[in-house]
Amino acid sequence: MFDYHVHSNFSADCSIEMETMIKSAIQNGLKEICFTDHNDQDYKDSSISFDLDVENYCKEMDYYQKKYENAIKIKKGIELGIQPHIIDNYEKLIRDNEFDFVITSIHTCGKKDIHKGDFFIGKTPKECYRQYFEELYFCAKEFNNFNIIGHLDLLKRYANHVLPQNTIQFFDIIEALFKDIIYRGKGIEVNTSGLRSSLKETLPSIDILKLYKSLGGEIITIGSDSHFTEHLGYRFPEILDNLKNIGFNYITTFENQKPIFIKI
Secondary structure (H helix, E strand, C coil), X not given: CEEEEECCCCCCXXXXXXXXXXXXXXXXXXXXXXXXXXXXXXXXXXCCCECCCHHHHHHHHHHHHHHCCCCCEEEEEEEEECCHHHHHHHHHHHHCCCCCEEEEECCEECCEECCCCHHHCCCCHHHHHHHHHHHHHHHHHHCCCCCXXXXXXXXXXXXXXXXXXXXXXXXXXXXXXXXXXXXXXXXXEEEHHHHHCCCCCCECCHHHHHHHHHCCCCCEEEECCECCHHHXXXXXXXXXXXXXXXXXXXXXXXXXXXXXXXXX
């Protein structure tokens, strides 16, 4: 029970205080959580800011790590909303701070917002998906200071904007992406947020997880993407069973950005 995608009120889209999340995690029997609050530089929705207050974020986590050290492990993470033109900024950010764990995710593509739907205007669904995966591949290849890719097939979450596509159409890009990150000692997450929606499946889907495993992928974390206490550890026992059935023997936690393999 290790939840490696947890948000707090340091993320602009979450109102739950860090200590409230920690107490709930303890009550729910989690052994370890990693806070991964958003830092999305140059986010393309002016109504919200995802510029993380890194200094105070880290100070607060340091305090709670000591306060609850006998009850739960708390790891210091961050979720970076990557775009090609801000890669150098993020390289410096991670070099200048001591994080246990770094997720890289795309929330903006082609310098257009995904959540509001601007990115999807004027393109076919297939064009949207291909551009998204191509930009994700480019960013992952050019960015060094991250550990895993978050919610890899994110676009299917936005069926209200674009018709969901069978990701097999884009396995050429995804396979190239996986070969690159596996060689470099990086991995992916199983994000359970999709199970709480009409999708009824994880991000990424089972077929993508099978592809990752078939290519030799071993580094894999599980994250609830919690913005509310009730979502912590959401359906993790089921996910562990699924991973074992696919052939994974371990899940991964991190310390000082070094993977620790936990037998399933």
